[in-house]
Amino acid sequence: MTLEATLERVSAIRQALVDPAALVGAGGAPVGGAEAPSAGAASIGSSFASALEQASASSPPSPTYAPDGASPGARIVAIAESQLGQTEQPPGSNESPAIAQYRSATAGASPGAPWCAYFASWVAREAGEPIGAQGQGAGAVSEVWSWAQSSDRAIPNGPGVVPRPGDLIVFGDEHVGIVRDVLPNGQIQTIEGNYENKVAANVRSPSEATGYVNMA
Numbered sequence: 001m002t003l004e005a006t007l008e009r010v011s012a013i014r015q016a017l018v019d020p021a022a023l024v025g026a027g028g029a030p031v032g033g034a035e036a037p038s039a040g041a042a043s044i045g046s047s048f049a050s051a052l053e054q055a056s057a058s059s060p061p062s063p064t065y066a067p068d069g070a071s072p073g074a075r076i077v078a079i080a081e082s083q084l085g086q087t088e089q090p091p092g093s094n095e096s097p098a099i100a101q102y103r104s105a106t107a108g109a110s111p112g113a114p115w116c117a118y119f120a121s122w123v124a125r126e127a128g129e130p131i132g133a134q135g136q137g138a139g140a141v142s143e144v145w146s147w148a149q150s151s152d153r154a155i156p157n158g159p160g161v162v163p164r165p166g167d168l169i170v171f172g173d174e175h176v177g178i179v180r181d182v183l184p185n186g187q188i189q190t191i192e193g194n195y196e197n198k199v200a201a202n203v204r205s206p207s208e209a210t211g212y213v214n215m216a
Contacts, residue, residue: 063126072216073166075127080178080191080199083119087198094194102193105130106137117141119193120168120176127166129215142173148213155212163188168213169204177202179212 064082066074089096094112103109105122121137121144124130131138131147138144148154148168155161163169167179169190177192180201188204195202 072129073164076123076166077180079126080123083199091197106139109139116176116194117144141176144176145170153214157209157211163212166215169209170211172210
């Protein structure tokens with residue numbers, strides 16, 4: 001077989017992977033010297049495509065980063081936004097491929113544990129602003145606030161306190177989220193992990209927060 005014929009056959013086979021009908025010419029004759037795929041080959045291709053689709057659906061999306069030169073807050077918000085809609089699988093389990101990824105940002109993380117602080121730790125790490133004295137993340141809201149106090153990042157809530165996009169918003173020792181934006185009426189848009197079993201966008205009243213963590 002000449003080089004030209006070999007290249008023609010390789011091209012035909014590659015085209016068949018995209019469109020099996022391309023292997024059949026006028027009158028139903030195979031083209032390029034290649035045989036039409038068998039039913040078994042078609043089944044394998046279909047199974048592979050199905051498996052690939054399922055894997056893509058269960059894998060967490062890659063984080064989206066803000067443009068070069070963006071502030072830490074803008075990077076944190078962009079990465080948090082890229083995870084909106086990630087859900088527990090099954091609901092109430094505190095588990096999913098995405099949540100396992102979030103835990104990777106916290107030393108000593110426990111599978112099946114509440115994960116709002118894991119999510120905040122992961123987003124902060126991806127943005128280049130890791131939580132913890134050694135960047136080890138935090139598995140509990142109290143650990144986030146303790147670190148914030150020791151690093152002069154803690155902002156107790158009170159009259160006139162307005163957070164900035166990318167700050168963490170803390171609700172006692174129970175929950176932590178990320179400030180997405182502050183609306184003209186003072187309401188706070190947030191992105192929160194482990195809110196109703198998913199990464200969710202929310203709107204909070206300023207009075208709900210006990211404090212904020214400056215991540216700039």
